[in-house]
Amino acid sequence: MERPEETVQGAQMRQNLEELRALGVEPYPRRFERTHVAEQIHEGFEQLEETEAVIAGRLTAIRGHGKAGFADLRDGSGRIQVYVRKDEIGEEAFAAWKLLDVGDIVGVRGEVFRTRAGEVSVKAAEITLLAKALLPLPEKFHGLKDKEQRYRQRYLDLIANEEVRQVFAGRSVVLSTAREFLEKRGYMEVETPILQPLYGGAFAEPFETHHHALDLTLYLRIADELYLKRLIVGGFERVFEIGKDFRNEGMDRTHCPEFTQLELYEAYADYNDMMELTEELFESIALRLHGATSFEYGEFTIDLKRPWKRLRVMDAVADAVGADALKDPTALFEAARSKGVDIEAGAGFGACVEKILDQLVEPNLMEPTFLIDYPREISPLAKQTPYDPEIVERFEVFVAGLELGNSFSELNDPDEQLRRFEAQVAKRAEGDPEAHGMDEDFVTALMHGMPPTGGLGLGIDRMVMLFTGAPGIRDVILFPPMRPDRKE
RNA sequence: GGGCCGUUAGCUCAGUCGGUAGAGCACCUGCCUUUUAAGCAGGGAGUCGCUGGUUCGAGACCAGCACGGCCCA
Numbered sequence: 001m002e003r004p005e006e007t008v009q010g011a012q013m014r015q016n017l018e019e020l021r022a023l024g025v026e027p028y029p030r031r032f033e034r035t036h037v038a039e040q041i042h043e044g045f046e047q048l049e050e051t052e053a054v055i056a057g058r059l060t061a062i063r064g065h066g067k068a069g070f071a072d073l074r075d076g077s078g079r080i081q082v083y084v085r086k087d088e089i090g091e092e093a094f095a096a097w098k099l100l101d102v103g104d105i106v107g108v109r110g111e112v113f114r115t116r117a118g119e120v121s122v123k124a125a126e127i128t129l130l131a132k133a134l135l136p137l138p139e140k141f142h143g144l145k146d147k148e149q150r151y152r153q154r155y156l157d158l159i160a161n162e163e164v165r166q167v168f169a170g171r172s173v174v175l176s177t178a179r180e181f182l183e184k185r186g187y188m189e190v191e192t193p194i195l196q197p198l199y200g201g202a203f204a205e206p207f208e209t210h211h212h213a214l215d216l217t218l219y220l221r222i223a224d225e226l227y228l229k230r231l232i233v234g235g236f237e238r239v240f241e242i243g244k245d246f247r248n249e250g251m252d253r254t255h256c257p258e259f260t261q262l263e264l265y266e267a268y269a270d271y272n273d274m275m276e277l278t279e280e281l282f283e284s285i286a287l288r289l290h291g292a293t294s295f296e297y298g299e300f301t302i303d304l305k306r307p308w309k310r311l312r313v314m315d316a317v318a319d320a321v322g323a324d325a326l327k328d329p330t331a332l333f334e335a336a337r338s339k340g341v342d343i344e345a346g347a348g349f350g351a352c353v354e355k356i357l358d359q360l361v362e363p364n365l366m367e368p369t370f371l372i373d374y375p376r377e378i379s380p381l382a383k384q385t386p387y388d389p390e391i392v393e394r395f396e397v398f399v400a401g402l403e404l405g406n407s408f409s410e411l412n413d414p415d416e417q418l419r420r421f422e423a424q425v426a427k428r429a430e431g432d433p434e435a436h437g438m439d440e441d442f443v444t445a446l447m448h449g450m451p452p453t454g455g456l457g458l459g460i461d462r463m464v465m466l467f468t469g470a471p472g473i474r475d476v477i478l479f480p481p482m483r484p485d486r487k488e
Numbered sequence: 489g490g491g492c493c494g495u496u497a498g499c500u501c502a503g504u505c506g507g508u509a510g511a512g513c514a515c516c517u518g519c520c521u522u523u524u525a526a527g528c529a530g531g532g533a534g535u536c537g538c539u540g541g542u543u544c545g546a547g548a549c550c551a552g553c554a555c556g557g558c559c560c561a
Contacts (some may be wrong), residue, residue, distance in 0.1 A: 008513050008533050009498055061524075068521035085521060102514080116522045139499035139513050143524055146499085148556045160499085253558090262522090342561070483555065 007138045011305065016099040017132045023096050027132035032056050032107045032150065041112055045120050048112045052120055055080060056107040056130060058159070059100060059142060070121075073108065080107050085095070089124055096127070104134030108259065112399045151480050154199050164475075170289055170468040171476055174460065177285045178262055185277075187238040187264060192227035193428065194220060194244065200383070203434040204247035207257075209347040213464035222234045224263045225381065225455065228412060232265050233450045240264035253472045256480060260460040269454035270409040273369050277369035278397055278405060278456065279306035282368070282463075289467050297400045297469055300366055302423070304399070307476030308368040317353055318370060320360040332356075350377030365398035380420040382408035397458075399466055407456040414446035 017027055035054040057075030067086040074081055085144040086094040100106065133372040138144035143160040150164075157164050179189065197216065199206040201223025209218050210243070231239050242262045249257060266273065282304045286293050294303035319325055325335030329349040336343055336356050343355045353375050357377050372395040374467045382392035388473060393409035411417050421443070427435035464476040474480040 007498055007515095012515060044505070063523050063526055064520085064524060065526080066520035068523085069528080070523050072524075083522070087521075115524090117524075119522090121522090136498045136514060141513065142500040144499070145501095146495090146556085149499095151510070151556090156499095250561090252560095474546090485555070 007136075008237075010134060011134075013101050013103075013134050013136070016101055017134065020096060020099050020129065020132065020276075023092065023099075025096055025129055025458075027129055029128070029130060030438075032332055034128055037075050037077035041080055041122070042078065042120055045112065045114070049114070050113055052109065054107065054109045055082075055122060057105065059102055059104050059106060060159075062100070062102055064098075067094070073106070073122075076301065081115070082110070082124055082127075083115065083117050083121045084124045084127070087174065089127065093127060093185070096129070097124075100127075100129065101133055103135070103137045104129060105131035105133070106358050109292070111183075111262075129339060145152060148482075151384045151474060152485060154478055164347070167464070167468045167470050167476060171460075171464045173289055174285055174464050175465055176397050177288050178242070178281060178458075180461075181281050181284050181462070182240050185238065187240045187266075190228070190231060190236070190241055192221075192224050192231075192241060193245070194246075196221050198437055198439050199223075199262070200436055200439050202245075202247070204249065205433050205434065207246050207248050209381075211295040212315055221480065222247050223488055224261065226439055228263055228265050229450060229453065229455070230442070230445045232267050232410075232453050233445045237267040237451075238265070239485075241244035251474075251481070254462060254465075256461065256473045256477060257475070258343050262458040262460055263456070265453055269452040270452065271372070271395055271407050271454055274407040274454045275308075275310070275395060275397075276306075276457045278370075278458070279304070279308055279368075279445060281458075282399075285467060298471070299464055300398055300400055302366075302368070302466070304368055308370060308397075309413055310370045310395075312354065312373050313357065313371055313375070314373065316361045317356050320356055332391070347378065348359070350375045354378055362398055362403060363401050366400055368397070368399045370395045370397050376420075377423075379408065380424050381417075382413055383411045383413075384416075402462045402466055403459070404462050405456060407454070408455075410450070410453040410455045411445055412450040412452060414443050417446055418443050 001247060014089060020027055022170045032280070033054065034056045036048070036058070041048055041053055041055070055073060055075065057073040059071050060074045060079070061072040063070040069084045069085070071082045073082050084094070084097055089097070090161060107130050108122055108124050109126040110122045110124040113121060113123055116428060138156055138160040144156050146152055150161075158168075183189070195209070195211070195218040199219040199222050202225070204222040206219040206222050209220065210216070211218050213479065222245055224243065225247070228239055239320065242260065244258055246258050246259045249255060251257065283293055283306060286295060286304045293305040296302070306367060309446060316327065321332070321335035321339050331341065332352045333347060336352050339360060341355050341359050344353060347355065357371065365371070373391050374382070374394040376382075376384060376390050376392045379392045379394045382394040384390045385393050395407050396403055397405040411420065421436065421438045424436035425438050428437065461473050461476050464470065468476065470476045
C-alpha cells in the first residue's frame with residue numbers, strides 16, 4: 001500500500017490541501033447542517049425548484065468548464081449534480097473550488113434547478129470543504145475489481161461499487177425483517193455468552209482463549225443452542241438470538257470461521273411448527289426485498305412460496321445409492337463408495353449418511369426443500385420420531401443448494417440426553433475432534449423439566465447470499481477475515 | 489491440506505519469439521460559463537509482489553516465498 005506522498009497523485013492532493021489552507025480554508029471543520037439529501041431533491045423537485053437547498057457528500061466526479069464546472073456529489077441517499085459558476089460564487093471561492101479533488105467531502109448551498117440537459121442540480125452559492133481527501137479513488141468506470149483490495153479496504157469497494165452497497169443494505173433488511181417477524185410472534189430477543197467454558201450445540205472445532213482473571217480456558221461459542229434451551233427451562237417460552245458463532249475451520253464459498261446465526265426456540269412447538277415458521281419468515285423477507293416470493297439467484301429462479309418440498313433423509317439416501325444399501329452400515333458404505341462418495345474407511349452408518357447427503361443430495365436441492373428425519377447418531381440434541389427410535393425429528397433446510405438452517409424437536413428427556421452425550425464423548429475419545437462434549441449442567445437443567453420445544457438455527461450470511469444474489473459468503477460479510485497483508 | 493490461476497502506473501488492463509515499459513480512466517498545464525464515461529491540445533507518472541537462479545540481456549524462462557482468487561478435500 002503506497003503512502004500518499006509516494007504517489008504523484010497523492011502528492012498533488014496534499015499540495016492542494018496546503019494551497020487551500022493558504023487561502024484560509026479549514027480542511028477538516030466540525031459539523032455541517034444540511035437541509036436535504038440527494039434523493040429528496042430528485043423526488044421533490046417540483047416543489048423544490050428555485051428554492052435553496054444545502055447538501056453534503058463526496059465529490060465523485062468533477063467536470064471543469066473554464067469559468068464554470070460541474071461535479072457529482074454523492075451522499076447516503078444517492079447522487080446529485082452540482083453546478084459552479086465563477087460569477088455566482090466569486091473569485092476567491094472559485095479559486096478554492098479549483099483546488100478540490102475527486103474524493104473530497106463538501107457541503108453545498110445553492111438553488112435547485114434543472115440544467116439544459118435536463119438534470120436536476122444544485123447551483124452553488126457557497127461551497128464548504130468538509131474533509132480533504134489525500135488519496136485518489138478507484139477508477140470511475142470500471143470500479144474496483146481486485147478482490148483482495150475490495151475485502152481489505154471495503155470502504156473503497158463501497159464507494160466504487162454500487163451493487164456492493166445494495167448487498168449490505170439487503171443484509172440489514174434481512175435482519176430487521178427477521179426481528180420484526182419474531183417480535184410480532186411474541187419472541188423475545190436475548191443475549192447469551194460468546195465466551196463459554198464448554199462449547200456445544202454443533203459439531204465443530206472451537207477457537208480457544210484464556211481469561212486471565214479467572215485463569216480459565218474459554219471457547220468462542222460454536223452455537224447458542226444450549227444456553228437458549230436453558231432459558232426455555234427458565235420459563236421464557238419464545239426466545240431468539242442473533243449473533244456471531246465461531247468455528248475453527250477453513251473458508252470457502254459458504255463457510256467463514258466467524259458467521260452470524262439466528263437461533264430461536266419455542267416452547268410447546270415441534271419441528272413441524274419450525275418448518276412453517278421458516279417458510280413464513282423467508283416469504284416475508286422475499287416480499288420485503290423483492291416484492292414477490294420468487295426472484296433470481298444466479299441462473300436459477302427461486303420461488304419461496306409455501307409449502308416447500310419435504311424429503312425424508314432415508315428416502316433421499318435410498319434414492320441416491322439404492323434402497324438395498326440401507327440394510328447395514330457396510331452395505332451403505334460400499335454403495336456410497338461405488339457412487340463416488342469420498343468417505344473415509346471405517347465410517348459408521350451416520351457418517352455415511354452425512355457424506356451421501358453432502359455429496360449426492362444437497363447440491364441438487366435447488367428448490368426450497370426440507371430434508372427431514374435424520375439418524376439419531378448424528379443428531380445428539382434432537383428428539384426421536386414416534387415411528388423409529390433410530391430416527392430423530394430434525395430438518396435441514398436448503399434453497400439453491402445452500403444449507404440455510406437446522407432444526408429439531410428438542411430432546412428434553414434428561415436421561416436420554418445424558419446417554420447421547422456419553423456416546424459423543426466416546427466418539428471424541430476415538431479421535432473425532434468435532435464430536436459433542438459432555439455438558440452436565442445442561443443435563444441438570446433438563447432434569448428440572450424443559451417443555452416440549454421446537455428449535456431452529458438459520459445461517460444469516462447464507463440467507464443474505466440467497467436474497468441478494470451474492471456469489472460467496474465473503475461478499476455478504478463487510479470485513480471477511482484475511483491474512484495480514486505482508487506484501488513488500 | 490491438494491490442484492489450477494493471478495499479482496505490471498492511483499484504478500481497469502495489454503505486453504507477441506527473452507531485446508531495455510504500453511493503453512484507457514485518474515493526475516498536471518493550456519483553452520473552454522449547461523456538462524455528465526464533457527471536449528480539444530500538450531505533459532508527467534513504474535522497485536513489473538518479494539528473493540534467488542538461467543542468460544550477453546528477464547515483466548516474460550526456472551526455483552522458493554508472500555498475498556489473493558477459483559475448484560477439490
